[in-house]
Amino acid sequence: MIPPGLLPEGLRDRLPPQAEAAAALVRSLTASFASHGYEHVQPPMVEYEESLGSRLGGAARRELLRFTDPVSQHTLALRSDITGQVGRIAVTRLAAAHRPLRLSYAGLVLRVRGSQLSPERESVQVGAELIGSDAPAAAREIIALAVEALRQTGLADLSLDITIPTLVADLAQSGWPLGKASLAEVQSLLDGKDSGGLAALGAGAFEPLIAAAGPAAAALARLFALALPAHVRARLESIAALIADLQGVTVTLDPTERHGFEYQTWIGFSLFGAGILGEVGRGGAYAITTPDDTAEPAIGFSLYVDGLVDAGLGVTDPRRILLPLGTPPETGADLRAKGWSTIAAFNDNDKPADFRCSHILDGVEPRLI
Numbered sequence: 001m002i003p004p005g006l007l008p009e010g011l012r013d014r015l016p017p018q019a020e021a022a023a024a025l026v027r028s029l030t031a032s033f034a035s036h037g038y039e040h041v042q043p044p045m046v047e048y049e050e051s052l053g054s055r056l057g058g059a060a061r062r063e064l065l066r067f068t069d070p071v072s073q074h075t076l077a078l079r080s081d082i083t084g085q086v087g088r089i090a091v092t093r094l095a096a097a098h099r100p101l102r103l104s105y106a107g108l109v110l111r112v113r114g115s116q117l118s119p120e121r122e123s124v125q126v127g128a129e130l131i132g133s134d135a136p137a138a139a140r141e142i143i144a145l146a147v148e149a150l151r152q153t154g155l156a157d158l159s160l161d162i163t164i165p166t167l168v169a170d171l172a173q174s175g176w177p178l179g180k181a182s183l184a185e186v187q188s189l190l191d192g193k194d195s196g197g198l199a200a201l202g203a204g205a206f207e208p209l210i211a212a213a214g215p216a217a218a219a220l221a222r223l224f225a226l227a228l229p230a231h232v233r234a235r236l237e238s239i240a241a242l243i244a245d246l247q248g249v250t251v252t253l254d255p256t257e258r259h260g261f262e263y264q265t266w267i268g269f270s271l272f273g274a275g276i277l278g279e280v281g282r283g284g285a286y287a288i289t290t291p292d293d294t295a296e297p298a299i300g301f302s303l304y305v306d307g308l309v310d311a312g313l314g315v316t317d318p319r320r321i322l323l324p325l326g327t328p329p330e331t332g333a334d335l336r337a338k339g340w341s342t343i344a345a346f347n348d349n350d351k352p353a354d355f356r357c358s359h360i361l362d363g364v365e366p367r368l369i
């Protein structure tokens with residue numbers, strides 16, 4: 001017998017005040033997005049596995065919880081990420097909408113396994129996607145929006161880690177010698193920062209990329225010193241310009257980091273902040289496959305609300321007031337209009353503390369307890 005309060009591993013109930021903080025954070029973040037013209041969409045929790053899976057990168061796809069729909073007998077999956085769903089909406093129902101299209105979303109996602117850093121399997125994602133362009137101006141808008149929205153929640157010490165997921169492939173394509181190694185081998189040697197391994201296989205040309213990681217200005221300077229094809233140089237220049245715009249954010253660059261950026265293209269980024277162990281958000285440029293098999297460029301990000309809640313953000317100080325038995329309804333309405341949360345007593349001996357009230361209505365005036 002499963003004890004009544006027990007939940008499966010990695011799942012939890014949020015209670016007050018954390019559940020309220022989570023709701024307040026979702027409101028604050030979506031309001032920031034709306035103020036920049038991002039309109040809300042609400043995809044369903046569950047979709048056909050085939051269609052959902054095809055729009056997700058490696059890790060998110062492996063993390064899908066799949067099951068057979070007893071009604072249609074189709075394999076369905078619970079979403080592990082919302083970005084792919086927004087992409088699907090953009091190229092189907094909103095295919096005719098003017099570009100760039102600015103969409104936002106908020107909702108629960110579920111993955112089969114938690115990670116070491118965060119054992120939770122269910123989490124709340126809130127995000128914004130700019131569809132129809134992944135040009136430097138789009139990247140600038142999206143990153144500035146993520147930073148502004150996070151700042152509005154009160155998150156301090158923001159830092160941004162930028163990566164260029166397609167860099168190694170682009171360089172190989174432009175003629176940087178892979179030696180005896182395959183592209184995948186070079187990428188995994190770079191993941192392991194294995195200079196010796198690269199040299200041994202004749203792919204030493206890629207070795208300077210290992211040292212070009214760290215604080216962004218120095219890392220970019222190292223990259224600019226290399227023989228880069230013009231389009232890669234242009235991207236690096238747009239990253240440099242974008243960083244120059246960001247005030248008060250610590251920016252680092254790891255040009256070859258790909259882990260977790262399986263579907264992002266020329267730029268990917270993670271966001272971090274004070275008091276949060278893992279990343280607080282992640283985003284980047286990507287391509288959405290359209291029904292006629294062409295690709296539409298997009299760029300966006302998702303923020304992970306649970307980390308913000310765990311860092312103590314979003315907690316408002318609700319002014320809770322106990323209304324003694326017999327308080328006229330208009331008095332309650334008046335107080336609520338002034339921002340109070342009113343709690344109606346059901347008994348004469350109800351005490352403010354029993355309901356976490358800081359005040360009690362004394363005649364017509366709130367009285368501090």
Ligand SMILES: N[C@@H](Cc1c[nH]c[nH+]1)C(=O)O
Binds near residue numbers: 083260286299
């Ligand atoms: N949804 C992605 C991040 C992303 C949003 N848009 C583009 N990339 C994630 O959580 O990893």
